[in-house]
Amino acid sequence: MDEQNGNGKSAASGPGEALISMKNIWKTYQMGTEELHALRDVSFEVRRNEYLAIIGPSGSGKSTLMNLIGCLDSPTKGEYWINGNLVSDMSDDELARIRNKEIGFVFQTFNLLARATALHNVELPLIYAGMRAAERHDQALASLTAVELGDRVTHRPNELSGGQRQRVAIARALVNNPSILLADEPTGALDSKTSIEIMHLFEKLHSDGNTIILVTHEPEIAERAHRVITIRDGRIEKDERIK
Amino acid sequence: MNILETLKLAFSAIWAHKLRSFLTLLGMIIGMTAFMVVLSLLQGFNGYVDEKIAGIGSNTFNVQRFNFEDFKDTDTINAAQRRNTELSFAELDFIRQRAQLIEMIGAKAGNTSSAVRNGDQTLQDVGITGAEPVIRDIENLDIAEGRYFTDIENDNAMRVAYIGRDIATNLFPYGGAIGGEISIRGIPYRVIGIQTAKGTVFGFPQDNFVQIPIKTFGENFGGLRRQRAPFFIARPKDGVKTADAVDEVRTLMRIIRKVPAGEKDNFGIVTPDAISGLRDSLFGTISTVILFVPAIALVVGAIVIMNIMLVAVTERTKEIGIRKSLGARQKDILQQFLLESGMLSAIGGLIGLILAIIIGQVITAFVFPTRIPWWSAVIAIGVSAVVGILAGLFPAWKAARLDPIEALRAD
Numbered sequence A: 001m002d003e004q005n006g007n008g009k010s011a012a013s014g015p016g017e018a019l020i021s022m023k024n025i026w027k028t029y030q031m032g033t034e035e036l037h038a039l040r041d042v043s044f045e046v047r048r049n050e051y052l053a054i055i056g057p058s059g060s061g062k063s064t065l066m067n068l069i070g071c072l073d074s075p076t077k078g079e080y081w082i083n084g085n086l087v088s089d090m091s092d093d094e095l096a097r098i099r100n101k102e103i104g105f106v107f108q109t110f111n112l113l114a115r116a117t118a119l120h121n122v123e124l125p126l127i128y129a130g131m132r133a134a135e136r137h138d139q140a141l142a143s144l145t146a147v148e149l150g151d152r153v154t155h156r157p158n159e160l161s162g163g164q165r166q167r168v169a170i171a172r173a174l175v176n177n178p179s180i181l182l183a184d185e186p187t188g189a190l191d192s193k194t195s196i197e198i199m200h201l202f203e204k205l206h207s208d209g210n211t212i213i214l215v216t217h218e219p220e221i222a223e224r225a226h227r228v229i230t231i232r233d234g235r236i237e238k239d240e241r242i243k
Numbered sequence B: 001m002n003i004l005e006t007l008k009l010a011f012s013a014i015w016a017h018k019l020r021s022f023l024t025l026l027g028m029i030i031g032m033t034a035f036m037v038v039l040s041l042l043q044g045f046n047g048y049v050d051e052k053i054a055g056i057g058s059n060t061f062n063v064q065r066f067n068f069e070d071f072k073d074t075d076t077i078n079a080a081q082r083r084n085t086e087l088s089f090a091e092l093d094f095i096r097q098r099a100q101l102i103e104m105i106g107a108k109a110g111n112t113s114s115a116v117r118n119g120d121q122t123l124q125d126v127g128i129t130g131a132e133p134v135i136r137d138i139e140n141l142d143i144a145e146g147r148y149f150t151d152i153e154n155d156n157a158m159r160v161a162y163i164g165r166d167i168a169t170n171l172f173p174y175g176g177a178i179g180g181e182i183s184i185r186g187i188p189y190r191v192i193g194i195q196t197a198k199g200t201v202f203g204f205p206q207d208n209f210v211q212i213p214i215k216t217f218g219e220n221f222g223g224l225r226r227q228r229a230p231f232f233i234a235r236p237k238d239g240v241k242t243a244d245a246v247d248e249v250r251t252l253m254r255i256i257r258k259v260p261a262g263e264k265d266n267f268g269i270v271t272p273d274a275i276s277g278l279r280d281s282l283f284g285t286i287s288t289v290i291l292f293v294p295a296i297a298l299v300v301g302a303i304v305i306m307n308i309m310l311v312a313v314t315e316r317t318k319e320i321g322i323r324k325s326l327g328a329r330q331k332d333i334l335q336q337f338l339l340e341s342g343m344l345s346a347i348g349g350l351i352g353l354i355l356a357i358i359i360g361q362v363i364t365a366f367v368f369p370t371r372i373p374w375w376s377a378v379i380a381i382g383v384s385a386v387v388g389i390l391a392g393l394f395p396a397w398k399a400a401r402l403d404p405i406e407a408l409r410a411d
Helices: A062-069 A092-102 A118-129 A133-146 A162-174 A192-207 B003-016 B018-057 B074-083 B089-098 B151-155 B165-171 B214-220 B242-257 B272-315 B317-325 B330-366 B374-400 B404-409
Strands: A020-031 A034-046 A051-055 A077-082 A103-106 A180-184 A211-216 A227-232 A235-241 B061-064 B102-118 B121-131 B143-146 B160-163 B181-184 B187-195 B209-213 B231-236 B268-270
Touching (some): A034 A077, A051 A062, A051 A192, A062 A180, A092 A103, A092 A118, A118 A133, A118 B317, A192 A211, B061 B242, B089 B242, B102 B214, B165 B187, B209 B214, B231 B242, B272 B317, B317 B330
Parallel strands (some): A051 A211, A051 A227, A180 A211
Antiparallel strands (some): B061 B231, B061 B268, B102 B231, B143 B187
16 A cells, blocks of 8 residues: 555545545646646555655655645645545635644744744644643643753744754644644755754654654655655655665 | 734734834824814813803803894894894893792893003903892802892992902902902992902903993993893702793793794793804814814824735735644634734824823913813724724735745745
């Protein structure tokens, strides 16, 4: 079931046991009179506690796929299930709820709010989840402590190093106990030493039971995952287990 | 996301750009200040008129030759001058003897303007009125020194005077006004009482008058005719509605004047309600017009706020993208920007209100009574918040509709 071809059909018939299930996903953009297929009939599944890397050159459709997995966008055709929710037909606000509950984003450029403290940045998903202030504060603090930033909670992003900023972002991604941690080139803006630190952190998070999807164009980063999906021209070219 | 959370967020966004927020709000502040100052002047004027009415006795009413409606145009004035005869003491006695609902009724006459002298001191243009002694009780006169004149003094047309404070100070700079002598048109009067000082209102001195017994006034000023014809002031008994007392007096007047049923009165009755009604009809329109001008400044202020909110949405596209990626719904973003512009505008309104209160205090101290009623202050803040929310609608809607992917890509 893991060994799938982009053109092949998914073995599973429903969401089944898979945490994520993409079935015959198409994403088509209308460019004037021409149709541009960013994704062509993509199907795959991700199970709980997998560590998956999605790799591909720029223009391969990898970013489009990431946006779909992250529920920032909806497919043109096909079914997308996440944790038992069929999200491919959801409205904008329903997608916002799924992003809030099921997805923890880690971005290349961290995407922290510059004016807010580390703690407030980490609290944001909980604020939109409607959690009370006291509970929120404790949970955000615990999350920051887990990434070893318990002593930096009142710092603003510009008072933190790149590695620390990315750890704040990871704490924010994890604070709501999402189904998946979705990282988009998480080391792209970091030096090699810090990159290694961050990749170690991902490994630790994986061993703690988190499901991680890493989107990258760097093979050496992808190699750290346990499964690699290679995207080319909008199709899955390869889907292999490496550990 | 709850409202309190959003309010905190809105405030921190405004606070983050203090100077810009302040400059944005200048229009709002100036508009609100101008609006509230004008309003406080109008309110001050209304309050003064109301106080005056209350001072006379909120339930006293006047019987006089003409009605307010008679002054509508020259035709009605001419018609009223032919129909309405001057009031007479016979009519006053008729009412006095028969009215059941009236506690007191008395006659006054004047004002006649004249020079008043004491030795080589002369005051020009002093208002001279004649009054029956009962007027003191009807008008609740506030006597500072001495007394008002008595029935005997009136019946015998004695030359005694009850004067305003200005007359006493100017003609008797060294004191001794009570018992002193003033001379009007060559006739001497003995000063028997001085009224408590009232100051000036709208530039009109309130303490520049001489009152003498109405009979004395008639004898020494050419008879109680024409401008000097008497008018009556009546006070209803306690517990009697003014309207009922007015009806009774009107009926008695119609009886003595033999006005046929169905024909309109050939005299006028002026109640406090009629006075405030007249004021409202005169100043209602003017108020609307002069409040309209500062209201334009408020509209301009709102446009400036809308403009700055559009800038804020563009500047914070990335932030909106981040918030959306973390689960903010359209509603959350909409609410965030609406509250921000509403709060921005309300702060402007509040600053404008505070400035208006300060300016109002200064005006009250030096020129003119002003008043900002609490409800208008509440409305001012409310209106500015609503104006801000309206100005924020379009920018907030734009922000809420942003595509999260596009927004995250922004710098």
